[in-house]
Amino acid sequence: MEMDEDTSLTKDGLAMDVTDMPLQPAERKRILPFDLVDFRRIKLSYRCATVCLGLLCAVLLVGTMGQFIYHASHRTSDNTQRNRLQSTHDALTAERKQLEVTLSHLTKEKDQLQQTCNTLNMSKNDLQTIYNSLENYKNKLHSEYIDLARGCLEIAKEYKNKMVKTAVQIRSMPCQTGWRKFGDSCYIVSTVKTNWTSSREACFAVGADLVVINSRGEQAFVNGLLESGQNVWIGLTDRLKEGTWMWVDGTPVTTTIWADDQPNSYNGNQDCGESVQRSSGVGDWNDEGCSAVQGFICEQ
Numbered sequence: 001m002e003m004d005e006d007t008s009l010t011k012d013g014l015a016m017d018v019t020d021m022p023l024q025p026a027e028r029k030r031i032l033p034f035d036l037v038d039f040r041r042i043k044l045s046y047r048c049a050t051v052c053l054g055l056l057c058a059v060l061l062v063g064t065m066g067q068f069i070y071h072a073s074h075r076t077s078d079n080t081q082r083n084r085l086q087s088t089h090d091a092l093t094a095e096r097k098q099l100e101v102t103l104s105h106l107t108k109e110k111d112q113l114q115q116t117c118n119t120l121n122m123s124k125n126d127l128q129t130i131y132n133s134l135e136n137y138k139n140k141l142h143s144e145y146i147d148l149a150r151g152c153l154e155i156a157k158e159y160k161n162k163m164v165k166t167a168v169q170i171r172s173m174p175c176q177t178g179w180r181k182f183g184d185s186c187y188i189v190s191t192v193k194t195n196w197t198s199s200r201e202a203c204f205a206v207g208a209d210l211v212v213i214n215s216r217g218e219q220a221f222v223n224g225l226l227e228s229g230q231n232v233w234i235g236l237t238d239r240l241k242e243g244t245w246m247w248v249d250g251t252p253v254t255t256t257i258w259a260d261d262q263p264n265s266y267n268g269n270q271d272c273g274e275s276v277q278r279s280s281g282v283g284d285w286n287d288e289g290c291s292a293v294q295g296f297i298c299e300q
């Protein structure tokens with residue numbers, strides 16, 4: 001058994017404090033070379049120092065733990081803040097990348113728009129050039145039109161003069177043998193009888209057509225060529241449109257000399273015109289069936 005300095009073994013082997021041993025003063029003085037009172041004072045001081053040291057250790061332990069908790073809590077807070085800042089940084093980085101992508105797209109669109117604008121400007125310039133060319137061509141055509149119009153007027157004036165001269169010459173020319181003259185035309189009454197269509201073909205054969213009566217004077221002349229009560233085909237028909245009478249030269253009927261109650265389209269089949277000789281007056285017209293066989297008058 002380990003023992004303190006101020007302990008000693010008894011006879012039965014038990015340890016005991018030497019200061020508590022029942023010793024005689026001389027014996028005690030031989031065993032304990034120093035004063036017992038000083039020894040106890042030193043022992044008490046030693047214990048006080050031990051207690052103080054323990055308290056100091058406890059204070060240090062508490063302080064250390066406090067600092068650990070403080071730093072731990074601050075470290076946790078720092079980590080949280082760092083994580084928050086990291087998240088914010090990551091979000092800002094992602095947003096920056098997105099903005100860079102958007103900027104790239106906008107830059108491409110801007111380049112494309114610029115290219116389109118350049119193309120349109122080129123097209124506009126080309127169109128302006130074409131427009132200027134067309135404007136010049138239009139002015140040139142207008143000038144040529146004015147010159148042509150003046151030329152046409154001159155030609156028309158010359159043509160009219162020639163026509164008048166020709167008409168005078170024709171009017172002064174005599175008709176062929178057997179033909180009768182009235183105004184600028186020559187007339188002949190057929191000696192044969194046939195239907196309206198064949199009558200017209202017969203006139204064609206001699207360079208004429210069925211007579212076209214344009215005035216009462218001409219009608220009176222025709223009436224004077226006929227025998228008493230004779231009826232002859234003239235160039236009048238409503239074959240193209242029932243009720244609308246036209247001359248064979250395509251002119252409308254402006255002077256009408258229809259007999260009373262004519263044209264009556266008797267039996268719904270009278271589409272050709274004839275002139276009936278009257279002893280008084282200028283004669284008159286009647287609508288007749290085109291297949292009727294009778295004489296005719298040609299005019300050239």
Ligand SMILES: [Ca+2]
Binds near residue numbers: 212213214218299
């Ligand atoms: Ca005539």
Ligand SMILES: [Ca+2]
Binds near residue numbers: 265269270272287
């Ligand atoms: Ca008719």
Ligand SMILES: [Ca+2]
Binds near residue numbers: 262266270286287288
């Ligand atoms: Ca009739």
